[in-house]
Amino acid sequence: EDQVTQSPEALRLQEGESSSLNCSYTVSGLRGLFWYRQDPGKGPEFLFTLYSAGEEKEKERLKATLTKKESFLHITAPKPEDSATYLCAVQILGGSNYKLTFGKGTLLTVNP
């Protein structure tokens, strides 16, 4: 069975304290791995797509990396406005177009 596991479930950081979120996956075949940000009461907001091991993408203080078994979302010098739930999702090879299997998310809190 295809599985996506995110860790930690929750993370508290001080402003400026860099860290990483983990997304490990067990799938029959990976077409793509997606990172989304979700604020309370809102829908997920797209951040990145990664397609192959070794690929990296960056956006402001965020950097996503991918290996054959997991992905990391690195947050450099975070600010309070980075507080949100970060969701990881996978698209399976052979699956219908962009049907995603999500993890439970990591709730990030950045204190000023």
Next chain:
Amino acid sequence: GAGVSQTPSNKVTEKGKYVELRCDPISGHTALYWYRQSLGQGPEFLIYFQGTGAADDSGLPNDRFFAVRPEGSVSTLKIQRTERGDSAVYLCASRAQNTGELFFGEGSRLTVL
């Protein structure tokens, strides 16, 4: 509007009642998805439309759930004989042709008493 619009934003109903949730996708987006998100969980796939047809409905939990998209734009998720376990946020997303980015609406929060 510029984004995916979902109505109602909140719906409280009694067990056994019928509910309709509406999604208005971004203009021109041919692909439309419904997901369900329970508290503390990630979104769970329900159904995917390409144009007017349901291309994949493998996530619908049972035959009480049904969705339509008659003109290839607005979609309605219909839930019959609601149960307390149906309580969740129902998210709609749309996608432009040849891109991988899903744009989500803010969701419809359904509470079944």
